[in-house]
Every structure is written in C-alpha cells, then in structure tokens.
Amino acid sequence: MIKIALFCAAGMSTSLLVTKMEKAAKAKGLEVEIEAFPEAQMSKHLDGVAVALLGPQIRYVLPRAQKTCGALGIPVAVIASIDYGMMNGEKVLESALKLIDK
Template identity: 50%
Template structure:
C-alpha cells in the first residue's frame, strides 16, 4: 500500500507519517508512507494507492484532485482534528477507506 501525504513543505507531516507507519505495523500491513511538499504532487502521484493533503493545503483540493484523477488515485484532505492530534491510526483508516472505494 503506497500512501503519500502532501503539505506545505513536506516536513510538518513527518510525525504523522511515523505514527501511521506504527499503526500499519500493528495491523500487519505493508505500507509505504512518505510526505512531500504539495508542489511535488505531480512528480509523486504515479503508482501510488492514495494521496492525502494536510489540512493547511486543503484549499488546493480541487486542483490536486484533477491531477490525482488523471492517475486514478483517490485524494482527500486529512481532518484538522486527526492531523492536530497526530492520530496516525485514524489517518491510516482514512487512507484504507479511500483505497477500498477506488473503482
């Protein structure tokens, strides 16, 4: 499962990425989770299973979704609550739901 998180600079989500990796390991999931700056979305979208935007760049969802849709990658914005609480388990669940809803 390849999950990519996109935010302003790719750094603010590093703690969340680590918590998501821990949650995936607890569930026995093989998850490749990495964060990048949003301006690199088009370079890192191909071949992934899901893209998540940090809430601070949620206003870019429409534009980002157009890029993701071209590659058949589901995309959504992480909730401010889960992001703020660094709730890796909840964000991992969000990613899994998006992947399972993929046509």
C-alpha cells in the same frame, strides 16, 4: 504493498504523522510505504501511489489535487483537522484505507 503519499506546504509537518501511520500499519500487519512531500511537487511523486492525502493547512489545493490525481485514478482527500492536530496516525491510516477500499 500499499503506497500512501501525504502532501503539505513543505512536506515537513507531516513527517511525524508518517511515523505514527507506519506504527499503526505495523500493528495491523499491513505492508505500507508512506511518504510526505511538499504539495508543489505532487505530480513528481504519484507513481504507484494508491491514495494521496493533503494536510488540512493546504485544503485549498484540493480541486487542483483532484484533477492531478484523478487523471491517474488516485483518490485524494484532506486529512481531518482533528486527526492531523492530534497526530492520530491510526485514524489517518484508516481514512486512507477506506479511500482505496482496503
């Protein structure tokens, strides 16, 4: 089971993307758990997470997220704006998997 956490300003704008990522994972036969949270609660939602992704609208928190996630050995990146805007769950899932080499 691969656990992926998405973070955005309030944790709500990424919920549709989570659904699309889960659909893409199912089509690939991957077992994933994907959840979205507000960025302000990041440190509370990293247990067991393989990779953390930030919505492009909060890219400015990347240095802080790298510090928080890095201390736990969790890779973190900003979701590509085009993939986020198009709600391209398959591309975002691929990006997440590359970060954890799966």
